[in-house]
Amino acid sequence: MTDAIRILMCAPDHYDVDYVINPWMEGNIHKSSRDRAAEQWHKLYNVIKEHTAVDLVEPAKGWPDMVFTANAGLVLGKTVVLSRFLHPERQGEEPYFKAWFEENGFTVHELPSDLPFEGAGDALFDREGRWLWAGYGFRTELDSHPLIAQWLDTEVLSLRLVDSRFYHLDTCFCPLRGGYLLYYPPAFDAYSNHLIERRVPAEKRIAIAEPDAVNFACNAVNLEDIVIMNNVSEGLKQRLADCGFTAIETPLSEFLKAGGAAKCLTLRTTEPILENVHAAVSVETRTIQMQGHLLDAGTLNRALDLIVERGGSFKVLNFNLGTERQSTSMAEVRVSAPDRHVMENIMTDLIELGAVDRPSEEKDADLEAVFAAGVAPDDFYVTTIYPTEVRINGQWVRVEQQRMDGAIAVRKTENGITAHCKLLRDLTTDEEVVVSVHGIRTVRKVDERKKQNRTEEFSFMGAGVSSERRVELVVEQIAWELRHIRDQGGKVAVTAGPVVIHTGGSQHLARLVRDGYVQALLGGNAIAVHDIEQAMMGTSLGVDMKQGVPVHGGHRHHLKTINTVRRYGSIAKTVEAGVLNRGIMYECVKNNVPFCLAGSIRDDGPLPDTEMDLLKAQNAYAELIEGADMILMLSTMLHSIGVGNMTPAGVKMVCVDINPAVVTKLSDRGSVESVGVVTDVGLFLSLLVKQLDQLTTPYAAAV
Structure with a gap:
């Protein structure tokens, strides 16, 4: 028996499960046997008393959870941080515990009434006294940790709990003598697990499995080389033995019904104090x-x-x-x-x-010099699609060429300060880059509520995936927007994949180009090849587009198409020669609609117009979408994602694909002015053209 450790307990005279404030209480209202609970508590009391001193606090009627003295407060030396219970069902315990501490010569610190902290249930000292592990997430607020560090003059390490079954730190975490740790990793988020791994060597971490975790194996009392706990597996007992600990089991099933076990029923009032440990919290x-x-x-x-x-x-x-x-x-x-x-x-x-x-707390943006061309400093701010400003020398500077997944490059010259979104590869050593997140703000419009009145104009669809709405209704809104943009002299860019051709959409997209609804086309080698193949040979990948059957020898058609265009030198020259006289690419050439075909390793040929330099293709894409009012993304995931990444907020975006995953990925990009349509792209284009034919032109008079 050691006299160096003292434990505070409270008899279960009034214990019962009277309410539900944690998952363990669900279904256990008044189902705990008070006699069996008293028997189990006394067994625990006697086991502990065999090894160390036990003090008792008088139970108070009406507060059934007072038996869980771990939540009375947190003690270090003669200083106590009193608990501030989250739930009203336990707040009445606070004055009784406060009175006991004061009567026994402790200095009591009290947190603000609206700052929950539930004592040693959520705060456990390293058994060597080196630091305090403090939990948060369910019952304790993170903001309590700096005050605890200050009042107890100790280092606090914050751990976030993420599994509601383990609502207190002591339900899934038990520091042991010698720097060992018994814990259940899935109860914590990734950050907390990394913190644990940095502080506790692998050979001293005893990670348990779920069957032991739900038996509250971590809710244990450690007295030197003794670990007192509820029933646990033989495997865990052996692991503890291998680390030099003796497990003493004592059944606590009645208290598990309320979400507690051995540690919850005890509060250690003597903790090791190291002279060289002082207040620290991150x-x-x-x-x-x-x-x-x-x-x-x-x-x-x-x-x-x-x-x-x-x-x-x-x-x-x-x-x-x-x-x-x-x-x-x-x-x-x-x-x-x-x-x-x-x-x-x-x-x-x-x-x-x-x-x-x-x-009153605004700060200038943190800037660091570019030390090598094409390389940003560590911790650089990664840009988003939203218009952004940075604070430099006390002034807010608008960031130009907004796009996502870039860095903010700042130049200071005699003519003033400029800031631009730049891809990492484009950074130069005469620039500074914004790092950290100080002095940055996005400029958001405060949207007015618009009347959804058909006699006025449509408001564009909110972000989301239109997989269950009637496609016809979605197409009607998109058609209206297209007509509005065209009649106002706006710009629409289309990025399209070869599925447009395979599904019979070529003639409809060509019609959109011819009628002035498209001002830029972006795609890969494939859409152009299959469009031209269909225009010249009536097939797409060797399939007759009218009859839907493969043509004998048709598998060679796409290569013959490529060869023909290569013979003339370009798509435009093929049109000029009269060899190509219809289709999407034909209409682009005839109507002076610029296009960019970005190549890939899969491309046959490729066509002479296909840009096989990826960086040049990216730059060309960015130039073509500049100033766009809307982008139609038609069944091409990779090209659409690429375009989406370089498009600022405020551009209306429509993603059409038969695969919901593709549509969702584009919609998740974050633009509030985008919509996903899950449907066959050929059907979509057919409906879109029909709807445009039915529309009047409300803005024609203003043009």
């Missing part, structure tokens, strides 16, 4: 502002969900709700993250949603 906090139709557009909910999903925590400090139909709302939110890296990931996503720093 938690970062920033306060952001968001403005717009935050509730009805779901922006605020998305932001708050994002913070939690990325491993952070939040508190809404202020929220001003717009009082009129057209009014905007404003929210001020404090965001916390366990370290700088997680905070930057969170802020990157929040910036995309329009979040900005409070004016």
